[in-house]
Amino acid sequence: MSKVMRQSLSFTRCNSNSISRNTMSRIPTFLVLPQRQHSTSTQLAKKSSWTHPIYTQQQVLAVQTAHRKASSWQDKVALSTVRVLRWGMDFVTGYNSYSPTSNFELKARPMTEQKWITRFIFLESVAGVPGMVAGMLRHLKSIRMMRRDYGWIETLLEEAYNERMHLLTFLKLAEPSWTMRFMVLGAQCVFFSGFSLAYLISPQICHRFVGYLEEEAVITYSKAIKDFDDGHLPLWQNLEAPKMAIKYWQMPENNRCMRSLLLCIRADEANHRDVNHTLGNLNQTDPNPFSAKSKIQNALSQLQESDRGRSGR
């Protein structure tokens, strides 16, 4: 091993402050990271690649459950698959909410805080897969075909990141059992393989499938919020959202309770629902209307229109 490589390795193992100036001067420049001028947590949060937009109270409260009617055979395939998966997930997580039924037997086994968390962890561990698979496959296709992607990859990877943040947030509230970890592992193996294959065959059906899956996610979080409001989740009544959630959603000081957290996550799921149903309507070479570039162009054209409106008065 050359002298320079040995010095480089020792640099990675220890704090740069403990390295003498003489040693630093001999490290190749490409190995030295630029010094951070500002390192407050707020500034670092702003520098995050996928800083979450701040939801207003009106925005999170305006979210509603919705269903896109399955008209084509592709829609019906996607919806049927989601319904089968939903049944499996209900069975695995022992799901019975107070809200949708007055059935006596279900009321005898209500959803507790622990049951909700178990369900959320399993749901989010599955939900983080499609965006990553779709983003990865489009990335590889773009390289393979040597052509642009039309702005889809960023949105898809951002969705996967967002779902993983949901999962990590719930992991701050409960420690999953080994049984749960094993189920997540099994589900990931099956779902990752199946979804990858399906996406190679028909991306449209896959986005429709995710759209229907997200419809179910919005319903699930709406029921959890209703259980909370009806007083069935007493352990969460005075519980503050985990610190990482407060930072990620940039939750204001007076809105950091569990209810606010569930509202934020439900708003994310509604966004995934709308994005995926829209992507399911598009051809693969259509530009992504949710890309940062499209959003800026839309905002600019809206500004131009309002300017024209003002000058025309």
Ligand SMILES: [Fe+2]
């Ligand atoms: Fe999620």
Ligand SMILES: [Fe+2]
């Ligand atoms: Fe989602």
